[in-house]
Amino acid sequence: MPDAEHQQGVNPTESSSPEAIDRAPLNSLVSPPIPSARRASKRRFDPSLQKECWVSRSMIEMFVECQRCFYLDVRLGFSRPKSFPLSINNEIDRRLKEEFDVYRQRGEPHPYMIKAGINAVPFKHENIDAWRDALHRGIRYRVPGTTLVVGGGIDDVWESRGENKGQLIVVDYKATSQAAPATLDDEWKISYKRQAEIYQWLFRMNGFDVSDTALFLFCNARKNTDVFNSKLDFEVTIVPYKGDTSWVESKILNAFNVLRSDEIPAPNGCCDYCRFAAQAGRI
Ligand code: SF4
DSSP, rough: OOOOGGGGGGOOOGSHHHHHHHHHHHHHHOOOOOGGGOOGGGOOOOOOOOOOOEHHHHHHHHHHHHHHHHHHHTTTOOOOOOOOOHHHHHHHHHHHHHHHHHHHHHHHOOOHHHHTTTTEOOOOOOTTTHHHHHGTTTTEOOOOTEEEEEEOOOOOOEOOOTTTTEEEEEEEEEEESSOOOOOSSGGGHHHHHHHHHHHHHHHTTTOOOOOOOEEEEEEESSSSSSSOOOOOOOOEEEEEEEEOOHHHHHHHHHHHHHHHHHSSSOTTTOHHHHHHHHHHHOO
């Protein structure tokens, strides 16, 4: 599911019309970042202090993609602009959570799990709501030797009833719409895999026995229906992924060292946004 922290603060009804932009003086279009795009100074990483600094799962992903953007956000407080809320994806997540909670309470597998041959039940734990609450930082861990607290909101966690009884299985819901069955084969889905691995690592660091296999529950809105009829018809599949968490802690230590340095990392040369910003800045 998309992180809540990346979906807030934008109201499409408030955006400027093309005519208004045409009439605006150029310097008003290249103004400093809007306040909501800045990390509050008390939440920024300060190398001179020992205070804890929050780093979300998606910020670790940002660090993997571009150390500069990560540094601009966490150390200097310039966040990437927020994206629009993914309302349909969020509603699918909410409905799935509600449904799985019914079976969590009963201690029974959901029919999707039975159909996919997964011998597990939704994990019942007093912290399940806190772990799923991205706005309140989900499951978290303070990384020894650093001041960083890393965490994120999971979609679900299931408990194995099979061979490795009691092991936890990290589960992520994904909503999509494609003609072919949903898979993890596309190159860009490496970020999904890293997401699952970070959650596996977080649960391990919180003392749980965690399966190497994470599960992606895809809700794929079929494209081959003749009429819309105000309905989307979803095909639900569960795709396993064998995670490798060996990279996570070293990447976080790497991020901590980058944050402590006064040197701003170079941009990722493949990023269209930085090229655009550099070219626009020359006007
Ligand atoms: S290259 Fe620039 S815009 Fe792109 S991710 Fe890095 S700092 Fe951000």
